[in-house]
Amino acid sequence: MPTEKVDQQKSVAAAFGKQSHHFETDDSSNLVLQEWRKRIYSHVNQFIKPKSRILELNAGTGIDATYFARLGHTIHATDISNGMIAKLKEKASVFSGNISVQQVSFDQLDNVGGKFDYVFSNFGGLNCIEDLREVTRHLPGLLNEGAFVTWVIMPRISPWEWTWALKGKFAEAFRRLRKQGADAHLEGEYFYTYYHSVDKIERSFGLDFQLLKSEGLGIFSPPPAAQNFVRRFLGLTNFLTRFDRVLSKISPFSRWGDHVIVTVLFRKKPY
Ligand SMILES: C[S@@+](CC[C@H](N)C(=O)[O-])C[C@H]1O[C@@H](n2cnc3c(N)ncnc32)[C@H](O)[C@@H]1O
DSSP states (O other): OOHHHHHHHHHHHHHHHHHTTTHHHHHHTOHHHHHHHHHHHHHHHTTOOTTOEEEEESOTTSHHHHHHHHTTOEEEEEESOHHHHHHHHHHHHHTTTTEEEEEOOTTOGGGOOSOEEEEEEOTTGGGGOSOTHHHHTTSGGGEEEEEEEEEEEOOSOOHHHHGGGGGTOHHHHTGGGOTTOEEEEETTEEEEEOOOOHHHHHHHHOTTEEEEEEEEESSSSOOTTOHHHHHHTHHHHHHHHHHHHHHTTSTTGGGOSSEEEEEEEEOOOOO
């Protein structure tokens, strides 16, 4: 593996390892994240079949794995970070049989065995990799025919961030458009974040996958990081959130936002 990639993955694993200790407290106290998780679940629940076998990428502490296990699905939860894996193992011991855990990077899914009905990746884990094809190339071998893949990823167009330009913060406002990735600083660790357009995500899957739905999160409403804005302007936040919910399903807004929810169907073409 090239040194830059090893360094990127080491820094990412270290940063999220440190974050794992307070990840769930931060998550449960953030109103925007709570609302978005509900929207993501209602998106997935349109497609997922009862008792599905789910492969979860960058599963973090297992918030979503727990949600899906409670619905009767079986989850193989994977992540790169030691700290996150320790939290996942605690969850797996409670939901014995429904959650299994494996420490693996999502570009090394050839180390994962079995066949799955659904692949799920939430909240930007896949923004830690530059080329999504390093992940998608493993999927056909892991999926049952008719399987779904839902990824929640940070896209390149985020109108909320453009408003930073009004405050003179041009570099931050347009950081998502940088081809070579933007610098990320988390828990004292430095790594790159790569923003992926829905077109690029769709292309990365190739011909055996069909885009079913894309939905924007945080198009004009504040993102999870804007907690001060949310506290000060709760009425306006609620209005913008309702406005977003309507727009989020209409193109091009369905492809914009702080994050997008993208679902594709795996249907192997007869060649
Ligand atoms: C923002 S957290 C999201 C966690 C979880 N999906 C959630 O929604 O709560 C991003 C996660 O991506 C994981 N991650 C980043 N790069 C990874 C990689 N190459 N392979 C597997 N997991 C990775 C991190 O360790 C972290 O747990």
